[in-house]
Amino acid sequence: MVHAESAQANNDVVPTATVVTGRANPFNAFFSRFSRKNRQSRLAQQKKLLEIQESYRSHRPYFTYWVTFVQVLVCVISLIVYGYAPLSLSQSNNSSIFEQQRFDLTINPWFGPHPADLIRLGAKYTPCIRSHDEVKSRYENQARLEAMSGCCIDTSTGRCMQTLSQQCLSRTSLTWYRTALKSNNSYEQRNMIYPAVCGLTPETCTKKVFGNMPREDDSTWPSTIVNSKVLKWSPSAVKWPICLQQNYDRIANNISLYPHMDCVNIARPCCTGVLGDCILTSEEDCRRRRGIFHSRAHLCSQVDCIQSVCGMLEFFVARLPDQVYRFWTVIFIHAGLIHLLITIIFQYTIMRPLEKLAGCVRVMIIYIVSGFVGSLASALFLRDTIQVGPGGGQFAILACYLSELFLGWRSLKRPWIPFFKIIICLFLLFAVGLFPLVDNYAQCFGFLIGFLLNMIVFPDVNYKKNVRHLVVVTTALATTIALFIVLITLFYTVPFKCASCKVFSCPFGEICNSENNAI
Numbered sequence: 001m002v003h004a005e006s007a008q009a010n011n012d013v014v015p016t017a018t019v020v021t022g023r024a025n026p027f028n029a030f031f032s033r034f035s036r037k038n039r040q041s042r043l044a045q046q047k048k049l050l051e052i053q054e055s056y057r058s059h060r061p062y063f064t065y066w067v068t069f070v071q072v073l074v075c076v077i078s079l080i081v082y083g084y085a086p087l088s089l090s091q092s093n094n095s096s097i098f099e100q101q102r103f104d105l106t107i108n109p110w111f112g113p114h115p116a117d118l119i120r121l122g123a124k125y126t127p128c129i130r131s132h133d134e135v136k137s138r139y140e141n142q143a144r145l146e147a148m149s150g151c152c153i154d155t156s157t158g159r160c161m162q163t164l165s166q167q168c169l170s171r172t173s174l175t176w177y178r179t180a181l182k183s184n185n186s187y188e189q190r191n192m193i194y195p196a197v198c199g200l201t202p203e204t205c206t207k208k209v210f211g212n213m214p215r216e217d218d219s220t221w222p223s224t225i226v227n228s229k230v231l232k233w234s235p236s237a238v239k240w241p242i243c244l245q246q247n248y249d250r251i252a253n254n255i256s257l258y259p260h261m262d263c264v265n266i267a268r269p270c271c272t273g274v275l276g277d278c279i280l281t282s283e284e285d286c287r288r289r290r291g292i293f294h295s296r297a298h299l300c301s302q303v304d305c306i307q308s309v310c311g312m313l314e315f316f317v318a319r320l321p322d323q324v325y326r327f328w329t330v331i332f333i334h335a336g337l338i339h340l341l342i343t344i345i346f347q348y349t350i351m352r353p354l355e356k357l358a359g360c361v362r363v364m365i366i367y368i369v370s371g372f373v374g375s376l377a378s379a380l381f382l383r384d385t386i387q388v389g390p391g392g393g394q395f396a397i398l399a400c401y402l403s404e405l406f407l408g409w410r411s412l413k414r415p416w417i418p419f420f421k422i423i424i425c426l427f428l429l430f431a432v433g434l435f436p437l438v439d440n441y442a443q444c445f446g447f448l449i450g451f452l453l454n455m456i457v458f459p460d461v462n463y464k465k466n467v468r469h470l471v472v473v474t475t476a477l478a479t480t481i482a483l484f485i486v487l488i489t490l491f492y493t494v495p496f497k498c499a500s501c502k503v504f505s506c507p508f509g510e511i512c513n514s515e516n517n518a519i
Contacts, residue, residue: 061352063360082117112336120311122329126383128310150178151198151260161267195237199265200298202233207245238301269294271305327375333388335437370396374446378439391443396450403454
């Protein structure tokens with residue numbers, strides 16, 4: 001009677017179940033909701049049922065409430081700060097410095113931020129976690145083109161920007177300078193003639209950046225042409241640091257030798273896209289592209305665009321991504337309001353009852369570890385896509401239900417009813433994973449890890465701790481550790497490329513490909 005009164009006083013509905021076989025299962029209380037069982041049982045079975053009910057009331061779903069609150073908070077803040085991405089593919093024509101340029105605006109079907117903004121929030125994105133071949137290739141190509149560039153000056157307006165010769169000489173009013181002009185005695189002095197970079201020359205720089213730290217330059221320049229060995233400036237402009245302060249008085253007497261310093265530079269580096277692309281354009285045009293504008297830099301080689309794309313903590317070594325913590329932060333990020341609503345419904349109706357039965361510590365371990373390993377698998381198979389959401393943890397919760405259902409199959413009169421309900425949940429979440437920004441690789445590997453962790457952390461009320469039980473737990477633990485080691489080793493050592501792997505996660509063609517060119 002004490003248990004009955006406490007059950008009525010409790011707002012949570014305490015399920016009733018009848019144990020049929022000798023092997024009792026703590027999850028029979030949950031599965032009994034879906035089956036009609038004979039309420040006439042023996043006294044020993046009723047005693048066991050009361051113990052299960054008492055265990056049900058003893059746990060509070062603190063982890064479910066906490067993780068849901070954090071996920072809602074992150075989603076709301078992201079929408080306030082970054083706004084919404086368009087729901088359909090569109091294009092925008094923006095005026096660059098010398099010509100019209102058109103670019104695509106990426107979409108987000110979940111009614112949420114742009115994919116590039118999700119990366120800055122902490123989404124799973126492989127180029128932010130380890131070095132990426134495509135990013136390296138773009139850096140090298142950018143440096144090669146920039147080494148051949150010069151300052152293109154519009155003599156009619158006095159404006160200038162850094163371009164290639166073929167981009168500048170197409171108009172009659174433009175003049176292109178590859179290097180500074182040479183004085184009559186420059187050959188005799190055997191001094192360096194530096195490349196012409198719009199608005200920058202080593203002769204005027206008094207404070208530059210080394211290792212992201214501004215330092216005063218101790219050198220003094222008595223003349224306009226200075227030995228490069230004294231200044232330690234490279235003859236190649238792509239190796240120049242960012243100049244924070246310039247003294248134009250040093251070239252005031254010979255300003256005619258520096259036409260690229262006597263113009264208004266209206267194009268600075270702008271990091272766009274999600275693969276570290278960099279263009280030289282105006283601040284207004286960069287803002288329209290949803291890029292990151294670097295007002296102090298003069299060349300793209302002076303900025304680390306992949307760091308600008310990734311955001312969060314800076315890389316320990318420049319241009320060497322190391323944000324491994326994204327495998328964990330992705331659990332708290334959602335693609336949009338629709339995605340968040342699916343998570344809230346799942347965690348309140350499915351994960352919360354499980355936590356009441358098993359406790360917050362066990363559910364937290366399964367949810368976070370499965371989400372981490374699932375994101376790791378996603379990064380291995382899909383190295384160019386963005387993935388958010390706790391899909392791996394959600395599939396792990398369903399794996400726990402399915403595992404306990406199989407263990408207590410004989411204890412249920414109609415076990416097919418909860419079985420089909422679990423299968424329907426798996427099918428619906430798998431369908432969600434076919435849309436952009438959500439990944440089925442993370443969900444499937446999360447299901448596998450959840451199944452293994454269920455054998456390790458979930459106890460059985462009447463299961464004796466004999467040799468068989470020890471073998472099962474040890475095997476499951478060894479398999480989990482081995483799977484993690486294999487995934488992390490392949491991720492960092494093997495240049496795995498699979499063009500057809502994306503079909504399993506997002507087969508909708510143009511919509512799925514748009515996230516790779518996210519702005």
